[in-house]
Amino acid sequence: MRPFPVLLALALATALSFLTLPVVAIFVDSSPAELIDSLGEPGALDALWLSLRTTAMALAIILLVGTPAAYLLATRSFRGKALVVTLVELPLVLPPAVAGIALLAAVGPSGILGGAVDAAGIELTLQTAGVVVALTFVASPFYIRQAMAAFAAVDRTLLDASRTLGASEARGFRRVMIPAALPGLAAGTALALGRALGEFGATLMFAGSFQGITQTVPLAIYDRFSTNFDSALALSAVLVGISAAILVSVKLVQGSEALGGAPG
């Protein structure tokens, strides 16, 4: 055999075992029965339920605001657009701890908008609402970036056609642009979902880790790993399951689109 293909195969084998071994270990280290047992304790279920609720709320906010914002950025050109896009993408590269501090400085009790938030009767720090804010902050750039690319990839003449056929831009956005960009929007949603579900640092710093109120699954795992490793493993296994399901569903959505073939 020639050396180069062997080298390629070796590289792949190394990467694959390094990446899959820890994930496999979660399931091998404890039996399924033990996993289900340790999920039964109240703290674990609280964390799961809180993670699902806060992630769902953050996603709802991200989709509602992010979709039109991404559409605007994808279809218009204006002075300073590159700067706007960069600012929107900034949280992508921000260390989570910095995101937490930044949120505290902005909307924390003594932050620059803390007074206004307080006056509006909203409590964020150490509250579930604070978790939603932290998740939205770190996850929305993932969605907006992907949604922008998805809208930009839609043939602009479709929107022109919609308008010449008597539909306002708002109707064209709803009836043509969103359906045409749907696979990309779904992929962006999945990315944001995965990021929100795994969020740790910003939540810990901004909202704290109180069981049932701000302790999401990643925080619960951290909380337990020194005292109750089995419970930490069980929660990790659940996150692995959800993450894998997200990844597979994105591949299915994109795969069906690829099989259908692009129009033209």
Add this chain to the structure above:
Amino acid sequence: MLRVEAQTRLGALALDVALDVQPGECLALAGPSGAGKTSVLRVAAGLLRPERGLVEAGGETWLDTTRGVDVPPERRRCGYVFQEYALFPHLTAWQNVAYPLRGVPRRQRRERALGLLERFGMRELADARPRTLSGGERQRVALARVLAREPGVLLLDEPLSALDARTRAGAARELASVLRQVETPALLVTHDFAEAAQLGDRVGVIDSGRVIQEGTPSELAAAPRSAFVADFTGAVVLTGVARSGPNGLTHVELDGGGAVTSTDRGDGPVAVSVYPWEIAIEPAAAARPPGSTQNHVSAEVLSVTRIGNRVRLGLRGPQPLAAEITGVSADQLGLRAGAQVIASWKASATRLVAI
């Protein structure tokens, strides 16, 4: 009636046009790519706002920059057929056709859409998605969709260019019959003069943002006002220097050698145009019997291309030439690349334009 006036800069192009199209008439704008053809359609539809312009259709003013009138595209009743048809990929054929039918009850929308598809022989494919349709089928769906809009004007952007050669002839006939039936003014743009001549009642030749000549296809072909128009209408264009000759004919010394005569007047540098099908071919060695053709140019055959029952010959003379003869003649003469021939045509088929 449709009136479009536009003056605007588009990058390097200075668009400056003024067009009128009567109800039931089809004006075909023909010109090379980058001439500003599509921009004219976009101005009419409201998708492009010119610096100065006026668009009037059926007694309504859609754009008047001097009075600050600019009706948005969705409120101009334009049937715009886009170059690649722009069918919505996520909707079926009938849903595409039903898209402009707003304010029509749900049940009737489907019926109306199916009725329009039926008119184009597409009822069986009503539930098909655009990507599963052929180019010709997509064109029919696109036409049905713009007719569902009940447009006041039809705008067609290169309606046949997305089709392969095989479907094109049939689609062109269909489109011509639709254009004959509708009573709205139609503005069509194409880069192909033959297509413009087939589909347009009048043809405007557009180059670098300006309409340089307008008339019926035969008027343009018979009396091109510039070398560009002559070339664009498919004629062979040679350059030379003209001077008045005996008997009222004009004598042209061709650049690169040879000479021709024309019944047109001319003096000084001219473009000489003649249609390929006016050119007769004889073997170079043949003794020429006296005849009525005045112009004879020696040339070498470069290429022999069969187009149905005709043969198009690429010729190298003092300047490049093309001739179209029947396949039978080409066979009888045994023409192939490298053969020496004489290309002949009448002085009365030779058009002169000063350059």
